[in-house]
Amino acid sequence: MLASIFKGLDFFLFNFTAFFSGANYGFAAFLATVLPAYFLGTSLLLSFFAFKQDSKLTETSPSASANPTHSVPAKKDKITLAAERLNQLLQEDEIFKNPELNIEKLAQHLKVKSYLVRSIIKKAGFPTLAEMISQYRIQQACKLLEKHGRKKNLKDIYYEVGYSTRKAFNDDFKKIMDCTASEFLEKNYNQKTNPPQIRGAFNALVS
Template sequence: MELSKSIFFFFSALGAFNGLLLSSYFFFFAKRRTVSHYFLGALLLALSLRVGKSVLFYFDHDLPKIYLQIGLSACFFIGPTLYFFLKSGLNSIKSLPCDWGIHLLVLFSLIALGGIILPYQQYPWVWNRVYVPIIYTEWAIYLVASGILMKDVLKKVFFQRAEAIPYDLWMASIYLINVLIFAAFLWAFWGGLPYISAAITFSFALYVSIFILLNRKKNDDLFPSTSRINSKKLSDEEAILWQNKLEQLMKEKQVFRNPNLKLQDLAQELRLSPHQLSQFLNESLGKNFTQFINEYRIVEACKLLKTDTLLSIEGIGDEVGFNSKSTFFSTFKKIKGLTPAKYRQHIVKI
């Protein structure tokens, strides 16, 4: 075997092996074994089997067909396990819903019966021309469904970074890595990439994820807490109590002046979880974190525009916590209906 091929084989095979080890960890050894943990383990298992099949076949085209059938059958579960992992994590599912179990059982029955009736050994053309396109189509459908499920999280990660918490980044990363792996497999299937490229993509993504996890001080914030309150709406008394605490914090510490203030920073000040604070802002105040903070900044900016004639308009924006002139101007106009300059002119005339 050539040196380059040997390196590819080692790197890809080790990635599949490590994926199996991580899968076992989430199934049997994780301290907090939640539904989300189990589905992450199942996802890693499905990916590892699929990647392992690709690696073995790439370097040995005489591989027994049963291994090819196992690898392709595992591929049938990558999309579903990703979808249920994301759904269980985002909704803090504590036990496997009955309809989820039926859903997975139906999928297992379909691929198992298909393999028993038309095994790869005797019907390779059926698998390559019929089953494989169906498997990739099913995978794509679940990826789209997962994307719809993740739309709010992805929006926060890419467009509302101040509201994104480590858990959001973790979930978004897992989803996007799966999109990348699917694209690599699909491109290789169409002949646009070497067959081994998808396995290398998986290995690379796995090693990067492991490196990040090992270098974090804590990893508990990457998984849903059992204390999340998504399923329980706040009472009116609780909502009033939290609103009073927020208003007091804003008046006394004026934390909104910090241009780098994040959702988790404010939650820590209130001794709440970021999830609890985000839920309170959305359900009780009808605002997201950015809207809530910017409203306080604009109120303070209006006070300075009235009383501080020495500060420039840009300086006032910096003073109240905006880290860019354009953001200050656009936010001010959106809330007050006119620009800061026109607002100051109007105040002077009065």
């Protein structure tokens, strides 16, 4: 194909030279027929080569559809699995009882990089690490208060669930339960010793 292009170019130069040298070697006919066909053919050939080159680039370049595994879905899967692992650590291993639990230590438990921990905590359903720890600690404290009542010292209870100070325990308890630990104990004691009247009325109906 390239040989035909160069051959036509030689023919054009030959006739062009002949015209200006006085030997009109069919130059008029050449201009009327051969030259337009030559330039048309050349354009078509160049377009063909350009099309083939684009096709090769398209075939060799990786496409998004050909590679279904992307970094973002893989990252989401990792976070989801880590969130499930986090719930397991909280419920079964009770890692929230560790007073020194922080982002770095939690990352070690989960075997992930520290920068992923906040995303994992949110995936597990908690806004922050502090709120996650507080909710689990107070939930456990309520279970202990219901179980032991006033028989167990309150200081022993808040130490057991991971608090280092009475103030931190009281603040979290009030925030989450909307009452103090003492009020919670009193309410729980009254419910056990004095059941609601509606319950007694219901028992009378079914007896």
